[in-house]
Amino acid sequence: MQKFRKLIWVVMLVCLAITSLPYLGYFNGPGFIGPFPQPLAVILGANVVLTLCVLALYPLYFRPLADALDANPVTKD
Numbered sequence: 165m166q167k168f169r170k171l172i173w174v175v176m177l178v179c180l181a182i183t184s185l186p187y188l189g190y191f192n193g194p195g196f197i198g199p200f201p202q203p204l205a206v207i208l209g210a211n212v213v214l215t216l217c218v219l220a221l222y223p224l225y226f227r228p229l230a231d232a233l234d235a236n237p238v239t240k241d
Contacts, residue, residue: 179210
């Protein structure tokens with residue numbers, strides 16, 4: 165399970181780096197990928213992967229946190 169978490173985080177960091185590349189001048193060619201210009205297609209693809217990573221991280225991090233808070237709620241004294 166630990167390797168799966170690390171893999172998801174690495175994929176997320178790579179996708180975040182890819183989304184910044186068009187702002188740095190990469191992928192700014194006149195090419196098209198399907199009906200989209202190349203920079204838009206790259207960012208949309210990276211955003212799809214990021215969305216899938218977030219959906220995969222939810223049960224790994226936030227579900228155990230919610231269960232722990234249900235078992236031992238934080239109370240203000």
